[in-house]
Amino acid sequence: MNHSAEIPAEVPAEIAVASDPRGAPTPRAKSVLGIWAELTKVRLNALVLVTTAVGFALAERGSIDWMRLMWTCAGTALAAASASLFNQLFERRRDALMHRTRGRPLPTKQVAPATVFVAALATGYGGAALLGVTVGLLPAGLAALNILLYAVLYTPLKSRTTFNTLVGAVCGAIPPVIGWTAVTAQIDPGAWLLFGLLFVWQLPHFLALAWLYRVDYARGGHAMLPVRDEGGEITAQVVLITTLPLIPLGLSATALGLAGLWSAGICTVAGLGFCWLSLQFFRARDDRSARRVFLGSITYLPLVLAAMTADRGAVSPAAFLRGRTGVAIEMPATQAPETPLPPGADPRAPQAEEGNAR
Numbered sequence: 001m002n003h004s005a006e007i008p009a010e011v012p013a014e015i016a017v018a019s020d021p022r023g024a025p026t027p028r029a030k031s032v033l034g035i036w037a038e039l040t041k042v043r044l045n046a047l048v049l050v051t052t053a054v055g056f057a058l059a060e061r062g063s064i065d066w067m068r069l070m071w072t073c074a075g076t077a078l079a080a081a082s083a084s085l086f087n088q089l090f091e092r093r094r095d096a097l098m099h100r101t102r103g104r105p106l107p108t109k110q111v112a113p114a115t116v117f118v119a120a121l122a123t124g125y126g127g128a129a130l131l132g133v134t135v136g137l138l139p140a141g142l143a144a145l146n147i148l149l150y151a152v153l154y155t156p157l158k159s160r161t162t163f164n165t166l167v168g169a170v171c172g173a174i175p176p177v178i179g180w181t182a183v184t185a186q187i188d189p190g191a192w193l194l195f196g197l198l199f200v201w202q203l204p205h206f207l208a209l210a211w212l213y214r215v216d217y218a219r220g221g222h223a224m225l226p227v228r229d230e231g232g233e234i235t236a237q238v239v240l241i242t243t244l245p246l247i248p249l250g251l252s253a254t255a256l257g258l259a260g261l262w263s264a265g266i267c268t269v270a271g272l273g274f275c276w277l278s279l280q281f282f283r284a285r286d287d288r289s290a291r292r293v294f295l296g297s298i299t300y301l302p303l304v305l306a307a308m309t310a311d312r313g314a315v316s317p318a319a320f321l322r323g324r325t326g327v328a329i330e331m332p333a334t335q336a337p338e339t340p341l342p343p344g345a346d347p348r349a350p351q352a353e354e355g356n357a358r
Helices: 032-039 042-059 066-090 113-134 137-157 164-173 175-184 189-212 214-220 233-243 246-255 261-284 287-310 317-325
Strands: none
Touching: 032 066, 032 113, 042 066, 042 175, 042 189, 042 287, 066 113, 066 137, 066 175, 113 137, 137 164, 137 175, 164 175, 164 189, 175 189, 189 214, 189 233, 189 246, 189 261, 189 287, 233 261, 246 261, 246 287, 261 287
């Protein structure tokens, strides 16, 4: 259900075939388990579950309801699998043209399209139903909406307009909101913050990957920005511009009370590092700097999400200092105003309690 072809795309080892691969991978026979793991994009959708769990944890102010979290992740996993199945079903002809995707189960006819269609429907309905019964109708509706956006809007747009990346980024930003609403049953400012963070992060992440595979995307007829932007000037500008907001977005988690001061520090350092890599790509516009941006993106997100989750909760300066130094910090107590003495009373005499005086 993440922005895919893909956000976040396959692991860095699969960047071996870069912008102009010398040879396409030879399709290999796979086991039944391997076929369905590839069709449902298990590795890709693992990040979907991570972001869902982070949204759940940050929305939960007290102890985490592990059973509810399990149901949330299970329903989201089924919905993500459905989106991936529909995506590969509808793109099987274009996948057959690209070196990096032509070995997938559908182009190599290792599984029938009708079988994939039935599986996509079953997992989609199953995921939405499971979420609706176990955690609420709002997360179920968000999961169903995401499947529709991914399959009906994003997938067809990939061959028509470079703005497909924005639609795909929306799909990748919804899972943490599913996790959040599974706890709160409403879309709060914290949910919008997580949505914004995931949305913005996906843009430099995917554009760096698309730059590396621009020749292969062109071979498949996909209208990615690096395919249309031959010199890479616009692509590099967008990568840099969309990396910069990650710093204030990370700090906003602390400002909204989702995370503490340690999270703010880690988000700032990670954001500055990511921006530096994007600046290098802006200057060089080559495969080496693009690869660094991609690797930086898949380092940045887990680091930031882990920091927010580990340091979740509103900032309390006294608790922060006490927890890190082991020294109790006493905050000055607010004193009640003194009651004026009646005329002629001895200030040295003990004052009777109001109830006794009356």
